[in-house]
Amino acid sequence: MTDELFSGPVHSTARSRVEMTHHVLPEFANSLGNVFGGQVVSWIDICAAIAAQRHCRSVVVTASIDAVQFMLPIKLGHIVIMRGQVNATFKTSMECGVAVWSEHPITGEVRKAMKAYATFVALDDYGKPRAVPPLLLQTDDDRRRSAAAVVRRADRLRVRPAE
Ligand SMILES: CC(C)(COP(=O)(O)OP(=O)(O)OC[C@H]1O[C@@H](n2cnc3c(N)ncnc32)[C@H](O)[C@@H]1OP(=O)(O)O)[C@@H](O)C(=O)NCCC(=O)NCCS
Numbered sequence: 001m002t003d004e005l006f007s008g009p010v011h012s013t014a015r016s017r018v019e020m021t022h023h024v025l026p027e028f029a030n031s032l033g034n035v036f037g038g039q040v041v042s043w044i045d046i047c048a049a050i051a052a053q054r055h056c057r058s059v060v061v062t063a064s065i066d067a068v069q070f071m072l073p074i075k076l077g078h079i080v081i082m083r084g085q086v087n088a089t090f091k092t093s094m095e096c097g098v099a100v101w102s103e104h105p106i107t108g109e110v111r112k113a114m115k116a117y118a119t120f121v122a123l124d125d126y127g128k129p130r131a132v133p134p135l136l137l138q139t140d141d142d143r144r145r146s147a148a149a150v151v152r153r154a155d156r157l158r159v160r161p162a163e
Helices: 037-056 140-158
Strands: 018-023 059-070 079-089 093-103 110-123
Touching (some): 037 079, 037 093, 037 110, 079 110, 079 140
Antiparallel strands (some): 018 079, 093 110
């Protein structure tokens, strides 16, 4: 699909936005009948990677996933809704935020279950970090998310392991 949202010159947060839906099948559940946490983290990684790629249209790699919060268990048979977007861009990296909701398949009740932040680095044809387009901050929400991402970036780079 190419339309102005995805190929236009303005790299807004809307350009990167992703929504994904999963059904919690038995193969994704643990012995308590809830979705296995690592499974949702894997879905979060994919959701955030798509957001990053929609922003920069490059190959990207996950540099880190942090601040993973499990707020509620997600039950077998429930519907998992994930929404991700680029929160902030730096030189070659981008922070993506992903929020996860659990939808009851019968009642339709939707509750926020998880959130996490993932940082992706764009790579050039030689596998080296390459500059990403700046993010256009159009709304108060955009500016709030970006400012919070700047603070989180400082924290995560402070604890980045030395080689
Ligand atoms: C992530 C990676 C590309 C960084 O490469 P590097 O040679 O260390 O590059 P640099 O030190 O120049 O950093 C490049 C960018 O990564 C960011 N970065 C590096 N480590 C990071 C971390 N742990 N968390 C967040 N950002 C990080 C830097 O801040 C920099 O961003 P900026 O240019 O916007 O300031 C490299 O470590 C790598 O390839 N890691 C493995 C990735 C992977 O296999 N992921 C899982 C599968 S996709």
